[in-house]
Amino acid sequence: MEVVAIIKKKGGTHMFFNRKGAEEKPEEVLMSMEVYACNSCNGWMRKDFATDDLLCPLCGDQTSVEMRELPQISN
Numbered sequence: 001m002e003v004v005a006i007i008k009k010k011g012g013t014h015m016f017f018n019r020k021g022a023e024e025k026p027e028e029v030l031m032s033m034e035v036y037a038c039n040s041c042n043g044w045m046r047k048d049f050a051t052d053d054l055l056c057p058l059c060g061d062q063t064s065v066e067m068r069e070l071p072q073i074s075n
């Protein structure tokens with residue numbers, strides 16, 4: 001493989017290799033989806049996994065719907 005040849009020649013293989021690996025993560029597909037974000041703390045939950053009463057799972061306060069870019073979950 002050509003990439004392997006370049007790594008060997010430059011010698012600074014480790015960083016190059018790590019960065020390359022991070023870029024190739026296939027599951028990092030961001031999707032815009034609705035979430036319920038807490039009005040009081042940083043808690044939030046995906047709409048699909050929201051509690052029945054739509055209250056914050058962390059502090060129990062009210063939440064508001066907003067859109068966020070999140071990694072897609074594959075079941």
Ligand SMILES: [Zn+2]
Pocket residue numbers: 038039040041042043056057058059060061
């Ligand atoms: Zn909260």
